[in-house]
Amino acid sequence: MRHGLLVLLSAGLAAAEDGMSGWLRYAPLSCSRSSPPSLPQTIVALNATKSSPVYAAGRELQKGLQGIFARQVQVTGQTTNDSSVIVGSVAQYTRATGDSTVPSLEEDGYWLNIKGDSVQIVGQNERGALYGTFEYLSMLAQGNFSDVTKVSNPSAPIRWTNEWDNMDGSIERGFAGPSIFFANGVVVDDTSRVAAYGRLLASIGINGVVINNVNANATLLTAQNIRGIGRVADAMRPYGIQIGISLNFDSPKSFGHLAMSDPLDAGVIAFWTDITSQIYRQIPDFAGYLVKANSEGQPGPITYNRTLADGANLFAKAVQPYGGIVMFRAFVYDQLNESDWHADRADAAVNYFKPLDGEFDDNVVVQIKYGPIDFQVREPASPLFANLPKTNMAIELQITQEYLGQQCHLVYIPPLWKTVLDFDLKVDGQPSLVRDIVSGERFKRPLGGYAGVVNVGTNSTWLGSHLAMSNLYAYGRLAWDPTGDPQAILQDWIRLTFGPNRNVVDIITKMSMDSWPAYENYTGNLGIQTLTDILYTHFGPNPASQDDNGWGQWTRADRAGIGMDRTVSNGTGFAGQYPAQVAAAYEAPATTPDELLLWFHHVPYTYPLHSGKTVIQHFYDAHYAGAETAQTFPALWEGLRGKIDDQRFEEVLFRLRFQAGHSIVWRDAISEFYLNKSSIPDQAGRVGHHPYRLEAEDMQLSGYKVVALNPFEMASNSKAVVTSSNATGGTLAARLGFESGVYDLGVNYYDIIGGRARYEVYLNEKLVGEWMGDNVDSGRLGHTPSMMLDGHSATRITFGGVEVKEGDMLKIVGTPDGAEMAPVDYVVLLPEGVVD
Ligand code: GCU
Numbered sequence: 001m002r003h004g005l006l007v008l009l010s011a012g013l014a015a016a017e018d019g020m021s022g023w024l025r026y027a028p029l030s031c032s033r034s035s036p037p038s039l040p041q042t043i044v045a046l047n048a049t050k051s052s053p054v055y056a057a058g059r060e061l062q063k064g065l066q067g068i069f070a071r072q073v074q075v076t077g078q079t080t081n082d083s084s085v086i087v088g089s090v091a092q093y094t095r096a097t098g099d100s101t102v103p104s105l106e107e108d109g110y111w112l113n114i115k116g117d118s119v120q121i122v123g124q125n126e127r128g129a130l131y132g133t134f135e136y137l138s139m140l141a142q143g144n145f146s147d148v149t150k151v152s153n154p155s156a157p158i159r160w161t162n163e164w165d166n167m168d169g170s171i172e173r174g175f176a177g178p179s180i181f182f183a184n185g186v187v188v189d190d191t192s193r194v195a196a197y198g199r200l201l202a203s204i205g206i207n208g209v210v211i212n213n214v215n216a217n218a219t220l221l222t223a224q225n226i227r228g229i230g231r232v233a234d235a236m237r238p239y240g241i242q243i244g245i246s247l248n249f250d251s252p253k254s255f256g257h258l259a260m261s262d263p264l265d266a267g268v269i270a271f272w273t274d275i276t277s278q279i280y281r282q283i284p285d286f287a288g289y290l291v292k293a294n295s296e297g298q299p300g301p302i303t304y305n306r307t308l309a310d311g312a313n314l315f316a317k318a319v320q321p322y323g324g325i326v327m328f329r330a331f332v333y334d335q336l337n338e339s340d341w342h343a344d345r346a347d348a349a350v351n352y353f354k355p356l357d358g359e360f361d362d363n364v365v366v367q368i369k370y371g372p373i374d375f376q377v378r379e380p381a382s383p384l385f386a387n388l389p390k391t392n393m394a395i396e397l398q399i400t401q402e403y404l405g406q407q408c409h410l411v412y413i414p415p416l417w418k419t420v421l422d423f424d425l426k427v428d429g430q431p432s433l434v435r436d437i438v439s440g441e442r443f444k445r446p447l448g449g450y451a452g453v454v455n456v457g458t459n460s461t462w463l464g465s466h467l468a469m470s471n472l473y474a475y476g477r478l479a480w481d482p483t484g485d486p487q488a489i490l491q492d493w494i495r496l497t498f499g500p501n502r503n504v505v506d507i508i509t510k511m512s513m514d515s516w517p518a519y520e521n522y523t524g525n526l527g528i529q530t531l532t533d534i535l536y537t538h539f540g541p542n543p544a545s546q547d548d549n550g551w552g553q554w555t556r557a558d559r560a561g562i563g564m565d566r567t568v569s570n571g572t573g574f575a576g577q578y579p580a581q582v583a584a585a586y587e588a589p590a591t592t593p594d595e596l597l598l599w600f601h602h603v604p605y606t607y608p609l610h611s612g613k614t615v616i617q618h619f620y621d622a623h624y625a626g627a628e629t630a631q632t633f634p635a636l637w638e639g640l641r642g643k644i645d646d647q648r649f650e651e652v653l654f655r656l657r658f659q660a661g662h663s664i665v666w667r668d669a670i671s672e673f674y675l676n677k678s679s680i681p682d683q684a685g686r687v688g689h690h691p692y693r694l695e696a697e698d699m700q701l702s703g704y705k706v707v708a709l710n711p712f713e714m715a716s717n718s719k720a721v722v723t724s725s726n727a728t729g730g731t732l733a734a735r736l737g738f739e740s741g742v743y744d745l746g747v748n749y750y751d752i753i754g755g756r757a758r759y760e761v762y763l764n765e766k767l768v769g770e771w772m773g774d775n776v777d778s779g780r781l782g783h784t785p786s787m788m789l790d791g792h793s794a795t796r797i798t799f800g801g802v803e804v805k806e807g808d809m810l811k812i813v814g815t816p817d818g819a820e821m822a823p824v825d826y827v828v829l830l831p832e833g834v835v836d
Contacts, residue, residue, distance in 0.1 A: 016647035019461035022200050022469055023496035026067025029143055037145040038083070038117040039065060043075040046088025046096050053126040053202075056238040057087045057133040060199075064137040083117035085136070087129050093122045108207060108240075109153035112136060116147065124153075127207060127240030134203040142495045152480075156439040158365060158394050158449030159479040160208035160244070160327075161201065162290065163456065167217045167225075173402040173538075175782035176457030176464035181211045185219060187228020191235035197456060202239035204476020209241055210451075214292040214329065216246040218255035221275055230282040242287035244327070249291065249311065250299035251275075262304040263314040276318040288324035289315045290367070290451075295332045308332065308352060309359040316361035327394065327451060328360070330368045330384055335550030341565070344572030345552025346372035349384045358390035365392040367451050370420040372574070373553055375403050376529040377520045378416065380586070380596055383577035385437045386425040392447040395420070395438045399471045400455040400463070403530045404519060406539050406783035407464040409659045410633060411519045412512035414474040414486035421482045426581045435482040450479035457782075464782040465655055466648050469497065470512060487513060504643050507636050511656075514629050521626025522666045525619055526609075527599030528555050528562065531670055533792065537784035540662070540791030541669035544711055556602055557677055562615065563598035575600055594618075605678040619674055620682040623667040624835075630663035631835050658781060661746070661796025664835070669791050672713040692836040694734050694810070696721040696824040703730025704814070704824075707789070714790045715825050716748065722789075722821035729815040729822065736808045738829050745802040747812065748825040750793040751775045753785035755820025761799070761827075762811040769799040773820055789823050796828075804829060 017025070043065075045058025058075040065071045079086060079096050086093070094100050102111050105124035110132030113120040121136060123129030135152065139145075164172040165179040167186070180193040188194075201209065211232055212220055219225065233243040252258040252271040261268055279286050293300030293311050301311030312328040319326060333348035349372060360366065366388060371379020375398040385393060397417055404411045421435040432442050440448035452475045456462040463469055473493040477484055487509065494508045523541070524531035533542030534553055546555045556564055565571030567587050575586040585591045589601045594609045605616035613621065633656040641649060671687040681687070697706045697719040704721045712718035723730040745768060747761060756774040760767060775795065776785040786792035814822025828836055 017645045018647060019466050019469070020196070022462065023473055023493055024200060024203055025496065026064045026137070026141055027499060028070065029068055029141070029500070039069060039071060039073075040083050040085040040117045040119055041073065042080055042082060042084040043073050044079055044084050044086040044096075045075050045077065046086070046092035047126065048077050051234070051237050053130040053238060053240040054088050054092065056199075056202075057121070057130045060130075060133055060137065061085055061087065064140060068140055085119035085121065087121040087133055089123050089126050089129055093120070103151050105151060106153040107157060108205070109151065110135070111151050112148060114146070114148045127202075130202055130240050131205055138203075138492065138496060142492065143500055154205060154480045155435065155482055156449030156479065157447060158208065158325075158327075158451070159206050159476070160210060160287075160394075160449070160451050161206055161399075161454045162210045162214065162246075162396075162451050163454060164213040164215075164400075165211060165455070166213050167219055171455050171457055172213050172215060173400050173453070174455035174457050175400065175407045175784075176455075176459035176462060177779070177782070178458050180456060180458055181232060187225055187232060189231075191231050193458060194232050195235040195238075197462070198236035198239035198241045200462075200472075201241055201476065204473055205480040206476050207241060208244055208287045209236065210244040210246055210287075210290045210327070212246050214246045214290060215296075215298060216248040216292070218248045218251035220245060221251060221255055223278070226278055226282050229279070233283045233286065237285070242285055243283065244287040244290055246290045246292065247315065248299070249293045249301070260304065261299065263301045263306050263310045264304075269314065269317075272314060272318045276322070276324075280322045280324075284322075286319075286322065286324060288319050288326055288363075290327040290329070291315060292329045292331065295329065300332075307356060307359070309356040312364045312366075313359075313361045316364045320361070320363055325363045325365060325447065326361075327365050327367045329396070330366050330382075331374075331396075333552065336552045337550065338547060338554055338556075342572050343552070344564070344566060344574050346566065346574045347572060347577065349382060350387050350577045353384055353391075354387045356391075357388045360391050362392075362446065365394050365447050365449075367394045367396050369396045370417065373529065377404060377516075377523055378419070378527055378595055379529075380527075380599060381420045381423040381425065381434050383425075383574075385434050386427045386432065386579050386582075387577065389427070389443040392440065392445045393438050394449045394451050395434065396451045396453065397475060398453045399475050400453055401468065401471075403532055403538055405659070407468045408539075408655055408781050408783045409519060409630075409662065410465075410467050410511060410515045410656065412474075412486070412490060412515050413471050414478060414489065415513070415516050417478065418486055421478070425579055427579045429579075429581065432579070439482075450475075452479070459782070461651070466497070466652050467508070467512070467655075469493070498644055498648075501643050504640055507640055511633050511636055514632075518626045518629035518663070521622040522630065522663045523626075523670070525622045526563075526594060526615065527596035529553060531555075533790075537786055537792045539783045540786070540794065541666050541713075542711065542791055543670060543673045555598070557674070559677060559679070561602055561604040561607075562674075563602040564600070565602040566600045571602070605674075605680055616674060616678050616680045617683055620671055620684070620687055623671050624684075624686060627663040627667040628835055631660050634660055654780070657798065658775070658795065661748070661798065662794070664796065665748075665791055665794040668716065669713040673711070676713070690716060690826075690828075690836050692828050692830055692834060694736075694827045694829075695719065696732055696826055699732040699734040701730065701732060703728055704732060709789055714794065717826075720750065720789055720823055720825045722823045723814055723816045726816045726818070726821055729813060732812040732814070732824060734810050734827075736804060736806065736810055736829070738804055738806060740805040741803075741831060743802050743804050743829040743831055744798050744800050745769075745804075746796050746798040746828040746830065748794060748796045748828070749773060750789045750820075750823040750825070751795045752787055752789070752793045752820050752823075753777060754787060755816065755818030757817045757820040757822040758815040759822060759824075760813045762813070763802070763804065763808050765809070765811070768802055769797070771797055773822070787819065794825065
């Protein structure tokens with residue numbers, strides 16, 4: 001244990017916590033020592049202006065000391081000789097104390113100097129002082145009372161979030177309720193949640209927020225809404241956060257009633273100059289614009305035969321006089337034809353942007369998704385990072401789990417981000433880590449950094465799930481310092497969010513660190529992408545949806561083989577977009593890592609991996625292993641009962657149980673699909689064999705009928721049952737042939753939007769359990785809902801420890817509601833330790 005770190009016990013559990021304070025709870029600590037550590041007696045904040053970050057820092061210190069130690073400490077503007085914590089910018093500090101020995105700092109950086117009860121927190125600017133304050137409070141809240149002298153500077157100037165909020169209050173790929181920024185076409189009046197969000201973001205070093213969807217609506221530009229953006233900026237300013245907005249490229253035409261939106265047209269230029277001046281009049285510290293152009297149906301400069309650089313520079317010139325910047329997204333691609341072996345969506349970004357290198361204005365930053373496709377469970381680093389040495393770049397990461405379980409599955413994502421940030425692209429044979437490229441360091445660029453798509457909502461948990469907040473926390477920490485260790489960052493978050501109990505820290509660490517590998521295992525392996533339904537919800541499995549359409553997320557799976565041939569020699573040529581050494585490695589299957597094999601190569605199912613397994617056997621094994629890991633999560637979490645407040649404990653348990661069940665839906669759908677494609681059986685004999693299941697279609701049906709599912713792999717044995725009418729219920733009955741014993745009894749059913757069917761399960765007329773299919777209708781699970789019986793709506797509910805005797809009569813009574821015809825797939829009886 002480090003010097004000064006006390007052994008702490010959590011001081012009793014608050015009865016219920018709703019997650020609103022995130023990791024900034026300042027929960028009370030009780031110390032094993034009889035006397036508490038020496039703490040500053042006074043807070044000296046060197047700016048008394050209420051909208052200033054230094055003022056906010058003073059209040060935050062007061063709140064923290066009150067919460068953690070029950071100490072009431074006054075904030076003053078006067079320096080004192082007594083024990084104090086003093087906070088301000090370098091200029092303020094030097095003026096107030098005459099001390100000019102503060103080490104030199106970079107923009108937004110801070111110096112933190114702790115000697116017992118004498119603490120100096122000095123920022124290069126006020127924002128930096130606030131960051132240092134949060135760092136000091138984070139130490140205290142974790143019971144770390146060490147003396148420290150340290151300088152901390154951010155890796156990059158741009159550390160932003162993007163929020164995909166729509167004007168009507170909905171959020172694209174948001175899973176936690178409606179927007180905190182907009183409702184009914186306008187900016188909300190009450191900005192208290194906006195301010196609370198700003199506080200959370202400032203504590204992890206975020207300095208900019210783009211508040212509306214990249215698929216932008218021009219009505220954000222009305223005078224009323226510009227005033228509204230001003231309110232949002234006012235709410236976030238005390239936290240050092242600047243506001244930006246996404247623009248719709250066609251606004252001159254659609255909103256300004258011009259004939260067109262050609263970026264070189266004088267009228268169009270005047271339109272944007274005018275809008276920009278209106279915005280800066282309202283918000284002098286406005287950060288700038290984010291632009292999605294010529295992408296997925298959005299208008300853009302190419303529509304007018306201009307280049308993407310012409311489009312970016314149009315906005316860049318408008319904001320340049322005010323010091324603003326333009327984030328221009330590289331997510332530009334076209335629909336393609338799969339019958340062309342050489343066609344590849346992954347090629348698009350380099351093809352579009354590389355020829356424009358050097359043509360972007362200095363205040364343009366090209367914002368590049370981490371991988372060439374779209375936030376998949378694993379992708380190689382985007383080669384575009386290696387191809388724009390004369391352009392500012394930022395990496396776009398996704399905190400909202402669009403393709404990663406939509407916050408209904410625990411997936412701690414930083415280990416995935418690190419595979420990209422730490423990847424060496426070896427540009428010109430020189431070390432070229434992606435993190436050093438986006439920081440601006442590698443190519444000596446003045447701007448660069450991070451954009452994280454977060455999509456918080458009004459749900460008190462912000463993201464819909466308490467555990468998902470580790471991703472937001474870690475995003476900020478990694479944008480500040482991408483060399484950070486994902487596990488160490490996670491553990492800070494756990495202690496701050498759930499307290500310092502060793503057991504709590506160990507268990508949440510284990511689950512979280514196991515979660516991304518597990519999710520990759522039970523979704524898409526070997527670089528084949530997530531295998532979710534890309535045409536519908538992006539939530540559950542649907543491997544067929546990847547192919548036979550123009551979206552270019554192809555797997556090219558047929559009877560003989562699988563994978564995209566992206567080699568230069570025989571494929572799409574994508575591998576050749578990397579610098580020579582990396583390209584050479586990806587060109588050959590032998591030198592491509594297993595986890596990206598199918599990204600770069602089309603191989604037979606029997607192709608042997610480096611691991612020695614065949615591709616198809618790896619698929620089966622990984623899917624079984626991943627689902628098995630997910631089964632451990634609820635049990636691990638159960639071990640924390642009583643060590644976490646009831647509300648968060650139960651809410652997390654509910655989601656982990658859902659995940660355990662849904663991971664089996666994933667496992668079975670993907671395994672069955674590829675068994676069917678390849679006709680190669682699972683060597684372990686598991687796929688297609690379910691000895692512990694009773695298929696609903698094989699039971700005695702009364703008031704129920706059998707339906708065949710399409711795609712077939714969306715149901716166990718490809719069939720399910722639904723009530724024959726939506727007015728009257730039905731029953732399913734079966735005599736159990738299982739050996740007498742204690743089982744977990746699971747029912748796989750479908751929970752669709754538009755109905756709340758009811759279910760009761762009986763054994764010999766004795767009620768075992770009852771529930772309602774309302775996880776999606778109630779919003780209890782915030783994932784994108786489905787209207788169909790499919791891999792998104794497939795759900796398992798489990799009743800533990802049920803005593804069963806051979807010959808018992810099982811009965812399920814289903815009562816339909818609305819569109820939901822009490823659908824059931826199967827019942828499973830699991831002896832201890834069995835997963836089926
Ligand atoms: C994904 C996502 C869209 C989003 C797009 C983007 O395709 O599904 O909802 O608009 O990315 O990043 O622009």
